[in-house]
Amino acid sequence: xxxxxxxxxxxxxxxxxxxxxxxxxxxxxxxxxxxxxxxxxxxxxxxxxxxxxxxxxxxxxxxxxxxxxxxxxxxxxxxxxxxxxxxxxxxxxxxxxxxxxxxxxxxxxxxxxxxxxxxxxxxxxxxxxxxxxxxxxxxxxxxxxxxxxxxxxxxxxxxxxxxxxxxxxxxxxxxxxxxxxxxxxxxxxxxxxxxxxxxxxxxxxxx
Numbered sequence: 001x002x003x004x005x006x007x008x009x010x011x012x013x014x015x016x017x018x019x020x021x022x023x024x025x026x027x028x029x030x031x032x033x034x035x036x037x038x039x040x041x042x043x044x045x046x047x048x049x050x051x052x053x054x055x056x057x058x059x060x061x062x063x064x065x066x067x068x069x070x071x072x073x074x075x076x077x078x079x080x081x082x083x084x085x086x087x088x089x090x091x092x093x094x095x096x097x098x099x100x101x102x103x104x105x106x107x108x109x110x111x112x113x114x115x116x117x118x119x120x121x122x123x124x125x126x127x128x129x130x131x132x133x134x135x136x137x138x139x140x141x142x143x144x145x146x147x148x149x150x151x152x153x154x155x156x157x158x159x160x161x162x163x164x165x166x167x168x169x170x171x172x173x174x175x176x177x178x179x180x181x182x183x184x185x186x187x188x189x190x191x192x193x194x195x196x197x198x199x200x201x202x203x204x205x206x207x
Contacts (some may be wrong), residue, residue, distance in 0.1 A: 001101060001102070002033070002066065002082060003033070003066070003106065004036075004083075004104055004124075004125055004137075004178065004179070005033065005034050005035055005036035005066050006131070006158055006178065006179035006180070006200055007034055007035050007036070007168055007179060007180060007181075007182075007196060007199055007200050008032060008035075008036045008038055008068070008159055008161075008180070008181035008182070009013055009028050009035060009036065009037050009038065009181075009182065009186045009187065009188075009196070010038040010070075010161070010181050010183050011037070011038060011039060011040050011041065011052070011056075011183070011187065012040060012041065012115070012183055013041045013043055013160065014200045015183065015187045016039075016041055016044075016052045016109065016143065018187070021061070022055070022059060024192045025037065025055075025056060025060075025189055025190040026038065026059050027034060027057040027191070027193035027196070028065075028186055028187075028192045028193065028196045029059055029060055029062070029063040029065040029194070030063060030193045031063075031065070031193070031196040031197055031200060032063050032064055032065060033062075033063075033064045033065065034068070034200055034203075035060075035062065035065040035066065035196060036065065036066040036067070036068050036082065037057075037059075037060050037065060037066070037067050037068065038069075038070055038085055038181070039052050039053035039056055039067065039068070039070060039081075040067050040069075040071070040085070041072035042071065043071075046075060047071065047073065047132075049069070049075060050075055050078070050079065051167055052100070053067060053069050053075060053079055053081065054079060056187035057079060057080075057081070066080060066081075066082035067079070067081045067083075067111070068081060068083035068085050068104070068106070069081045069083075069084050069085070070083060070084070070085040070086075070194070071084075071085070071086065071087060071090050072084070072109065073086075073096040073097075073099040073100035073105075074093060074099050074100075074113050076100045076103065077099055077100045077101075077102070078103075081100075081103060082102050082103045082104065083103045083104035084096060084103065084104070084105055084106070084114060085088065085106045085107075085108065085127060086106065086107045086123075087107075087108045088106065088107075088108070088114065088125040090116045091105075092121045092122075093105045093107055093118060093121045093122040093123040093124075094121045094127070094150075097122060099112045100173075103188060104124045104125060105122070105123060105124050105174065106124060106125045106126065106127055106159070107121070107123040107125075107126060107127065108126075108127045108129075109126050109127065109128055109176065110128075110129070110143055111143070111147070111149065112147065112150050112151060114148075115128070115151040115154055116154065119154050119155070119156055123156060124156065124157075125156055125158070125159060125178070126151055126156050126157070126158050126183060127159045127161055127172075128147060128148055128151050128159070128160055128161065129143060129160060129161035129162035129166075130142050130143060130156050130161060130162025130163060130179075131143060131144065131145060131147070131148060131160045131161065131162045131164060131172060132162055132163025132164065132168065132184075133162075133163050134161075134162040134184075135164040140162075142162065142163065143162075145171060145172065145175050146175075147174055148160050148172055148175040148177050149175045149176055151155045151176075151177025152175065152178075153176070157178035157179070158176060158177045158178055159177065159178060159179065159181050160172040160175075160177040160179075160180050161178060161182070161183070164180050164181075164182055164185060164199070165182075165185050165189040165199075166195070166198035166204075168201075169198075169199050169201065169202050170201075170202040173188075173202040173203060178202065180199060184201070185199065
C-alpha cells in the first residue's frame with residue numbers, strides 16, 4: 001500500500017461538472033505523490049461517479065497522484081483506486097474492507113467519540129472537520145483546531161478539512177494533522193498548482 005498522501009483534493013458535483021476539470025486536476029496533480037484526488041458526488045448514480053473517477057485516475061497517474069473514491073468501496077475496488085473515504089452513513093471501515101482490501105480506508109469524523117468508534121472499526125486514517133467555517137458546508141459549525149489535537153492522539157493519521165487555506169496549513173500541522181483536504185482552496189483557486197504547493201509547504205519544509 002502506497003504512503004497516505006498529505007493533500008486530498010476533494011471534489012463535489014460542481015467541481016466534477018466544471019468544463020475546466022481536466023486542466024485544474026492536471027495542475028493539482030503536479031504536486032505528485034503527495035496528492036490524492038477524491039471522487040465525491042453524493043448525488044451521482046454509480047455509473048456517473050465511476051466515469052468521473054476514471055477521468056481523475058487518468059489525470060492522476062502520470063504524476064503518481066492517488067485516487068480515492070468516496071462512499072463506494074465497490075467502485076474503489078473495481079477501478080483499482082488507492083483508497084476509499086467513508087461517512088457515518090456508509091459501510092463501517094471493517095465492512096468496507098471486505099469489498100476493498102488493497103488500499104486505504106478512511107472515515108470522516110466530527111467528534112472525538114466518532115473518531116474513537118472509527119478507530120475501533122478499523123479505519124486507517126481519519127478525516128476531521130470542518131475545522132474552520134467552510135464555504136463548502138455553509139451553516140455547519142466548525143469543530144475547531146482542538147479536535148484535531150485530540151483525535152491525533154488516537155494513533156491514526158489525521159487529515160484536517162474545512163476552511164483550510166495556506167495561511168492555516170501550518171496551524172493544523174502543529175496540532176498534529178498528518179495532512180489536509182480541501183475543495184474550494186484547490187479547485188476554485190486562480191492557480192491550482194500554486195495552491196497545492198502552498199498547502200503542502202508546512203510538511204515539505206518539515207521533511
